[in-house]
Amino acid sequence: MADELSGWLLDVYAADNQGVVLWLLGDDGRRYQLRQRLTTTFYARGPFPRLRELWRFIRRRHMPICLSRTQREDLFDGRLDVMAIEADTAVQSRLFRYIQRRFPDLDYYDADIPVSVQYAARFDVSSTLRCRVSVNEGAVLDIAPLDSRWQIDNPPPPLRILTIAPNVDPSHRAPTHLHVGFEGRVIPYSLANGRLLLIGLQAALKRHDPDLILTQFGDTWLFPLLREEAQKAAISFNPSRDKERPCRIKKANSYFTYGMVLHRGEQTYLHGRWHIDIKNALQFNEYDISGILEQARVTGMPVQEMARRSPGAGITVMQMITAVRRGVMVPYTKQQAEQYKSARALLRSDKGGMVYQPQIGLHTNVVEIDFVSMYPSIISLFNISPETVKVNSPHVTVVPELNMPIDQTKRGLLPETLQPILEKRIAIRARLANLTRLDCRRPSLQSRSAALKWLLVVAFGYAGYKRARFGRIEAHEAITAYSREALLRAKETAEALGYEVVHMYIDGLWVKQKGVKTKAAIQPLLDSIESATGLPIALKGFYKWIAFLPSKLDSRIPVPNRYFGAFETGELKVRGIEMRRHDTPPFVADIQRAVLEQLAQTSGPNDCLLAIIEMVRGRLAALREKKVAPQLLLVSQILSRPVEAYKVPSPAARAAAQLGEINKQRFPGQRIRFIFTMGHPGVHAWDLPEDVDPDLIDVDRYVDLMLRAVTAVLQPWGIQRGWVDEWILRDWHQVYFYLSPA
């Protein structure tokens, strides 16, 4: 007797003994834990005698494993003779590791595809989407999707969300309370007694039965603390819904990627419900929880993983799904973590892209136009994929500059993967364009759009990353060659229409022509560029004014990515200057932003310089009178190496050393926050137990940073540092000499 169920899939993971465990949020509001029998196949390839040894090796063990010889498609090499090894999904990864240890010389395929991804590829269902299941006594007989991951209007799962946050940042001060929230009600839980806390939390979990535990510092502080307390009090504490499964803990690690060290804190994954630590989730300021759910939905990656991994991991997984669906084997690569490390490297999209020297100084009548999702559009338009580049066939296109052929006889794996993401993002953006500014659906759609954009952006980097599973450097070269070509054609087109090109950068152009002030006036340019390049281009906005800054070291040399401008709408666009940098103290960044906002309301400093000076002098007085909150003076930097490895005691190194002395060790890739102080050692680490002495704060240093930041945004109007010093520190009346030159 089978029952029919429908609802949202929350999670799929390998069971302990047999098949997989599914969690379903039923349409009836119940949460179902289901089992499903499932086998998975991976493939081994190598010299025939070795494969025969492997065959005997497995047979001797009398395990329930199905072996066969077959032919399968390889992405690059066509059909290959392989040995298929089919086993229960629950044991597959253990089995593979066991075999691989004894036969490390063989090539393996499909051996490390995550269970949820296998599942998504096979049944076309993924987390947060609705499906229909026939069930017999908790065992899934059949499952089918009710929603498509490419639809934009799927009903979201009605998640029960429990929020947990400490009253203060635990790395700074010892918290005394937790704030535990559910459906808008927040209750404090004392941290004084571990046993009571555990009992209280256990009760809250039981009472509310949340689908998502959304914490602050859950990964790096709360769950490790709870485990420790549980051990001390000899209580068993399992925050998972699946009571037979302990939490899965991933250790903290620092890792290196292209000149930058990153640090990932310890992570706690739950079974049957999700834990997301907002403070340990990647990209959380670009998109929020609905963006993470969107990425999990389209990639097939489990929600908890997606929240902590880079979008690059998501793209890799999507390519795996495309491959599996096509019957193409996915090669196993060692050092699985390595490919994900490139998460930052791939963001180096300037490498190989068009970089142009802007015309230094102030410009008016400037319009910015950007190619829309340029790299993914190029990938899609020219069918660029690891298996199509540099492949000769009767039907090829040839990459400009490189003379490299690209096979056009069949759709590439990469464009096939990206195309639906591109389309979905366009559909979401079209929907957004039709909503009013205050529509309550806006934030979630915006977040989803940003999440998809990141998947697209990152796909480009992965295309060229040699260690990525589907990476091939020629694909990367082809993409950047096409992008340079597109920008050059756009430039020629613009110039032919009477525009002056003042700057080009990666996928954007700044063009200038008197009298072009409306969408209608710029439309002919957009149309011409689109027809010249085949790529979509859109108007970004009209600038009231824009300034491109010179290098600080040589004022004759322009820097492609230091500029700021004000759109006609009054909105600012700022790149490369102090306020964009994470290591600028908020006090300084706020002042610079305020100056720019004043300038953005007017056509230049003549209209607002007095107001600016008054404001800056006010902030200076506040600083000197110690009325500026110390948090606003914090410099925040990422440590690049272990404290002892610093040869030069930089402020960050000295701050880290202070923390090291009190056993609050900091690791490479971790953020260190400090305040500049006078005398030795010149810094006060924020996370020291004692607060900084306000009398020790190095006011002069902050004054210098402040004046530097203010000068940076006034200099396009010919204002020099010396004048700013005069007006701010000494006699503001001198400004009249600037305002009304004799």
Add this chain to the structure above:
DNA sequence: TACAGTCGGGG
């Protein structure tokens, strides 16, 4: 003034 060491951006 030179240069070694250190840092972070961007779509």
Add this chain to the structure above:
DNA sequence: GTGTACGACTGTA
């Protein structure tokens, strides 16, 4: 069990 670009800028000799 490895990887380590590039350009800008700071601080010290």
